[in-house]
Amino acid sequence: MSLQVSPVPRLALPSRPKRRWRRREVIWAALLILPSLVGFIAFYAIPAVRGVFISFTDWDLLTQAKWIGLENYQRLLKDPEFRNALKVTFYYVLLNIPLQTVLATVIAVMMARLSTSVLIRAVLILPWLMPSVVVGLLWLWLMDPNIGIINVTLRSLGLSTIPFLNVPALAMPSIALINIWQYVGYTALLLFAGLQSIPGSVYEAASIDGASETQMFWKVTLPLLRPVMVFVVVTSVIGSFQVFDTIAITTKGGPVNATKVLNWYIYEQAFSRFNMGYATAISMVLFLMLIVISAIQMRLLRAGESDL
Amino acid sequence: MYRRSLALVSLLTLLAVLLAACGGATPTQAPAAQTPAAQQAPAAQPPAPSAGQVTLQYWLWDANQLPAYQQCANVFMAKNPNIKIEITQQGWGDYWSNLQTGMVAGTAPDVFTNHLAKYPEFASKGQLVDIEPYVKRDGVDLSIYLPGLADLWARDGKRYGLPKDWDTIAIVYNKNALDAAGVTLDELNNATWNPEDGGTFGQLLARLTVDENGRNALDPAFDKTKIKQYGLIINGAGEAYGQTEWSWLAYTTGWKHVDGLYGTKYYFDDPRFIKTIQWYADMMAQGKIMPLELVSSLGGAAAFNAGKGALHANGSWMIGEFANNATFPFGFARLPKGPEGRKSMFNGLADSIWIGTKHVEEAWQWAKFLASPECANIVGDAGVVFPAQQSGVERALAAYQKRGLDVSAFTEQALEPGGTFLFPVTDHASEIVSIISPVMQSIMLGQAKAADVLPAANAEVNALFK
Structure with a gap:
């Protein structure tokens, strides 16, 4: 996906003058791109094209696939579980993205303007360095209603138990919190890199004009951060539409389908209900949705332009 | 120049490795498309074993049983020096998805532990070797198994496994909790139950449910928002089978899941079932x-095990779990007696042979050994599960006794006439679980009434068979 989103590399080398590339450089560039290109073709392009074909078939993995045309897509339109999965997924994105982006921006600004400690920066991205499975298990134990430390603490303070992951109303917010905890540091780091590329002279000019710290944030920092912000928001929206691992570890789509997001539903249809063709059709719809949503976002946020 | 070519070489090497990896990951056709030798009936004479050393992959999911089956494998390998058994153990969740993807990729194990909820699907997709011809050829005596167990693995004249163990359900009790409430083991063993008022079992649960002020649920001042000890703990909402959760009460009303082995009609809309599930939901709302x-x-x-409840319903395969982890004196009691007596699900596992195996004859020899008295006695001595044969059961009882565990609550249930019912083996098991699980959860979370949601869910289930 990062192939489509170019603002970050451009920003990272903002002052590079345009010139003819030397042959040597072209060879090196091609060589360096090659490994990831091979991976892209083998693990994304070929399966995606194959997926289009599979989505028109009735295939249970073990017996011969049968061509059924658009039947899977017609079934989608009438499937209440698919509608629930769509609803639940959008709900998750709405819970996840605004809070995560705001928190990450605040942390990034604090890192840039208040603290230069390498230690703090390292600590911030620690949760992101942990494998998702470990994060899921960690929070599963922390949030356990009987023996989890959060609830033990709540009870010792005379409060009642909060069944975070075990009631429909709380399950999705709890998952969103876990994932924000995991990714906010990484998102902040990206924004922080964007902040570094804003020239100090702009701030000097603003302070000579008598701007306060708050005004500078709204009038200088945010507008100039926009291209990086677009990258961050677009990639995290794509990522959160594809939420899976935390749910697979903690709730497995439950309770009462409250966390049965699109990706979990796809997994369930494919690998426990043996409906590979139908699962692939849902994947195709998710794919198209993500393309449209990303295009709209990039258009609205004018991703290709920079105010610098 | 040297540096550059070095870089080139390493890049090319990387590329080659990547390509090789991709080759392995490309989806392959399921072997079912071909006609493996395994589908043909075995020759009248046992064919000559494959030349040289043969390695068989064997999978199981229960880590507690691994040492016993490793011992079986060692004995088997000593007898058959040309066959090597490699055992892989994976947790229940991963086990089934890995098995299935293994079947697609052609890397599934030759022999694997199979479950009644899963095997019909594998069988209907042509993934299991029909062992009936081998059973006949070798004259395997099916009467050595406890009654009913072998039949569960046969369908339309074909057979997909030989039974290796069985399990029943009983009540585990925390002895300290019983003593504190003045409940005797006799009272618990003779408890009765009905879906209307819960019977004496319901009364016992009320006496054993205690709040933080030490008041039990019969006390008018009982505070159900601050419960210290619950009367009963069950494992969850029970998905579609409720093996340890609700089947042991629902069946005492005369209800059953389905109209017989390989049935095509489920009865989740039966008033007796609805009443039973609603009783559970009400008990949960009251904190009992x-x-x-x-x-x-x-x-x-x-x-x-953390001491949160006085009673807990679970299966005989969990005996070792309590023996190893309970921090208080515990014991096993009989299930309560319902309107039609005591009922426990009688479930069993078997070993199946995958259709894609390259060594059917050797795989059959191993599967046959796994279901033989010899291996059953080894498993019995380990005291982790009840083997499918009487001799193995006796060895298991002796092994439990040596550890100071009285497990007669499980065995008496199995021996009681009419005391057991079989696992409801039907097609579409995974779809049924997907339909029923959320409904059971919503009832037990108090979000819906059983009578309002179960009939519609049942209609959806039965529509699968049309």
């Missing part, structure tokens, strides 16, 4: 059974 939202994904046994 641990509410579903507090039963974590770590399972009911973890909560019971």
Whole structure:
């Protein structure tokens, strides 16, 4: 996906003058791109094209696939579980993205303007360095209603138990919190890199004009951060539409389908209900949705332009 | 120049490795498309074993049983020096998805532990070797198994496994909790139950449910928002089968899941079933059974071992779990007696042979050995599960006794006439679980009434068979 989103590399080398590339450089560039290109073709392009074909078939993995045309897509339109999965997924994105982006921006600004400690920066991205499975298990134990430390603490303070992951109303917010905890540091780091590329002279000019710290944030920092912000928001929206691992570890789509997001539903249809063709059709719809949503976002946020 | 070519070489090497990896990951056709030799009936004479050393892959999911089956494998390998058994153990969740993807990729194990809820699907997709011709050829005596167990693995004249163990359900009790409430083991063993008022079992649960002020649920001042000890803990909402959760009460009303072995009609809309499930939901709302939202994904046994409940319903395969982890004196009691007596699900496992195996004859020899008295006695001595043969059961009882465990609550249930019912083996098991699980959860979370949601869900289930 990062192939489509170019603002970050451009920003990272903002002052590079345009010139003819030397042959040597072209060879090196091609060589360096090659490994990831091979991976892209083998693990994304070929399966995606194959997926289009599979989505028109009735295939249970073990017996011969049968061509059924658009039947899977017609079934989608009438499937209440698919509608629930769509609803639940959008709900998750709405819970996840605004809070995560705001928190990450605040942390990034604090890192840039208040603290230069390498230690703090390292600590911030620690949760992101942990494998998702470990994060899921960690929070599963922390949030356990009987023996989890959060609830033990709540009870010792005379409060009642909060069944975070075990009631429909709380399950999705709890998952969103876990994932924000995991990714906010990484998102902040990206924004922080964007902040570094804003020239100090702009701030000097603003302070000579008598701007306060708050005004500078709204009038200088945010507008100039926009291209990086677009990258961050677009990639995290794509990522959160594809939420899976935390749910697979903690709730497995439950309770009462409250966390049965699109990706979990796809997994369930494919690998426990043996409906590979139908699962692939849902994947195709998710794919198209993500393309449209990303295009709209990039258009609205004018991703290709920079105010610098 | 040297540096550059070095870089080139390393890049090319990387590329080659990547390509090789991709080749392995490309989806391959399921072997079912071909006609493996295994589908043909075996020759009248045992064919000559494959030349040289043969390695068989064997999978199971229960880590507790691994040492016993490793011992079986060692004995088998000593007898058959040309066959090597490699055992892989994986947790229940991963086991089935890995098995299935292994079948697609052609890397599934030659022999694997199979479950009654899963095997019809594999069989209907042509993934299991029909062992009936081998059973006939070798004259395997099916009468050595406990009654009913072998039949569960046969369908339309074909057979997909030989039974190797069985399990029943009983009540585990926390002895300290019983003593504190003045409940005797005799009272518990003779408890009765009905879906209207819960019978004496319901009364016992009320006496055993205690709040933080030490008041039990019969006390008018009982505070159900601050419960210290629940009367009963179950493992969850029970998905579609409720093996350890609700089947042991629902069946005492005369209800059953389905109209017989390989049935095509489910009865989740039966008034007796609806009443039973609603009783559970009401008990949870009153705090006498641990509410579903507090039963974590770590399972009911973890909560019971942490002292959160007086009673806990679970299967005989969990005996060792309590012996190893309970921090208080515990014991096993009989299930309560319902309107039609005591009922426990009688479930069993078997070993199946995958259709894609390259060594059918050797795989059959191993599967046959796994279901033989010799291996059953080894498994019995390990005292982790009840083998499918009487001799093995006796060895298991002796092994449990040596550890000071009285497990007669499980065995008496199995021996009681009419005391057991079989696992409801039907097609579409995974679809049924997907339909029923959320409905059971919503009832037990108090979000819906059983009578309002079960009939519609049942209609959806039965539509699968049309």
